[in-house]
Amino acid sequence: MIWEVFRQEKAKDYHTHVGNVHAPDAELAKQYAQIMHARRKPANSLWVVPKEEIETVHADDPGTEMGGTTQKQYRWATNYNTDETFAEEIEASQREQEEAERDLAEADN
Amino acid sequence: MDIDTVKERAGPREFGPGDDMPREYREAATRMIQFHANSEIMGAYIERPFIRQAPSLDRKLAVSAQVQDEVGHGQLLYRAAEELGIKTREEMLDELEAGDGKFLNCFHYPLDDWYELPMIMFFVDGAAMRRQATLKRTSWEPYAHAIDKICFEEGFHIKHGEDILRTIATGSKRDRERLQAAFEKWWPRILQFFGPTDDQSTHGEFAMEVGLKTMSNDDLRNAFLNAYVPKAKKYGLELPEYPRVEYHEADDYYEVYEEDLDWEEFFTVAKNEYPTGVGQIEKRERAQAAVEWVRDAIESPEQGGVSPAAADD
Numbered sequence: 001m002i003w004e005v006f007r008q009e010k011a012k013d014y015h016t017h018v019g020n021v022h023a024p025d026a027e028l029a030k031q032y033a034q035i036m037h038a039r040r041k042p043a044n045s046l047w048v049v050p051k052e053e054i055e056t057v058h059a060d061d062p063g064t065e066m067g068g069t070t071q072k073q074y075r076w077a078t079n080y081n082t083d084e085t086f087a088e089e090i091e092a093s094q095r096e097q098e099e100a101e102r103d104l105a106e107a108d109n
Numbered sequence: 110m111d112i113d114t115v116k117e118r119a120g121p122r123e124f125g126p127g128d129d130m131p132r133e134y135r136e137a138a139t140r141m142i143q144f145h146a147n148s149e150i151m152g153a154y155i156e157r158p159f160i161r162q163a164p165s166l167d168r169k170l171a172v173s174a175q176v177q178d179e180v181g182h183g184q185l186l187y188r189a190a191e192e193l194g195i196k197t198r199e200e201m202l203d204e205l206e207a208g209d210g211k212f213l214n215c216f217h218y219p220l221d222d223w224y225e226l227p228m229i230m231f232f233v234d235g236a237a238m239r240r241q242a243t244l245k246r247t248s249w250e251p252y253a254h255a256i257d258k259i260c261f262e263e264g265f266h267i268k269h270g271e272d273i274l275r276t277i278a279t280g281s282k283r284d285r286e287r288l289q290a291a292f293e294k295w296w297p298r299i300l301q302f303f304g305p306t307d308d309q310s311t312h313g314e315f316a317m318e319v320g321l322k323t324m325s326n327d328d329l330r331n332a333f334l335n336a337y338v339p340k341a342k343k344y345g346l347e348l349p350e351y352p353r354v355e356y357h358e359a360d361d362y363y364e365v366y367e368e369d370l371d372w373e374e375f376f377t378v379a380k381n382e383y384p385t386g387v388g389q390i391e392k393r394e395r396a397q398a399a400v401e402w403v404r405d406a407i408e409s410p411e412q413g414g415v416s417p418a419a420a421d422d
Contacts, residue, residue, distance in 0.1 A: 072174070075174050
């Protein structure tokens with residue numbers, strides 16, 4: 001049985017997928033996950049999830065729309081040239097959006 | 110965990126579904142997050158008519174994107190609230206349509222025209238964003254996670270709101286007059302956004318002690334005025350003489366004369382009893398009923414749900 005492993009580096013971080021392990025049950029999956037994915041990387045907590053329980057949708061699947069395929073400039077803070085620096089939270093939001101826009105553009109190339 | 114331990118440990122993203130939280134904490138967090146979720150949904154209902162009334166295709170697309178975002182924020186927040194184990198998502202949605210769910214004062218007043226839209230999209234959303242940014246450090250972790258996504262999206266809303274404000278403010282003399290009238294109508298409500306001063310707030314202190322809130326309403330109101338009063342002035346808007354707002358330069362502090370504001374109206378609004386607010390809740394109730402067949406179909410697909418025609422009966 002295969003278990004997907006999600007590692008949280010520090011308390012309060014999000015858990016992110018780091019790989020999987022073979023294990024017959026949840027107890028051993030937790031043991032193996034520690035050995036494989038938490039020994040030389042910082043880990044505060046691990047999740048193990050049975051692979052067969054995970055449903056997947058892929059961008060290439062017929063009829064799938066992940067977004068980013070139509071032009072939606074109007075949806076981004078960067079589309080409006082008002083000043084974002086007057087409030088730090090607006091600026092932070094814009095920086096996060098800029099990063100997401102860059103990631104999307106890279107994914108397209 | 111007892112309340113003293115909660116107060117001792119209280120910090121950013123400190124508690125989550127795995128922690129055994131006392132009922133008092135869970136109730137306070139539910140009250141706060143449910144209020145926030147309700148406000149997102151009711152905010153969407155305020156902006157929705159402007160998808161139709163938008164003066165251009167660009168505006169129409171952006172307004173509809175905002176409405177979609179707000180509804181999504183409501184969904185995220187109901188999930189965060191649900192994990193506290195006090196109320197289910199369904200119960201919270203039922204309370205909202207029954208008029209028992211509380212939400213922000215400004216969303217009890219429908220907007221009359223396009224000139225009023227930036228009052229919500231720039232000033233009210235801006236005030237909400239000020240508050241939300243401080244909630245990235247709330248002690249209930251699922252709430253903080255929802256806030257991460259909300260703040261990510263909200264920058265676009267406020268910049269679009271300011272863009273509309275600027276367009277009107279740089280328009281004809283008639284445009285500027287109507288904008289000023291809209292501002293005078295909305296300004297007292299916006300000043301009441303953060304509620305009455307702290308010494309009158311019943312739940313605020315406990316929420317601060319257990320880390321659910323990280324900034325007092327007074328400090329938030331002041332932080333809001335600090336950023337947004339200069340913006341209003343930049344677009345040629347004049348603060349009305351009443352309610353009085355006085356800037357004390359030495360302390361970098363805006364004093365709001367509370368006695369100039371209509372608190373009777375505010376508390377009627379807060380009880381969901383103000384006529385226009387009742388109208389907004391009824392809109393929500395009708396929309397909720399009209400799509401009941403969709404929920405039924407999702408819940409029991411094998412029966413095919415109830416036929417769409419039933420919604421019109």
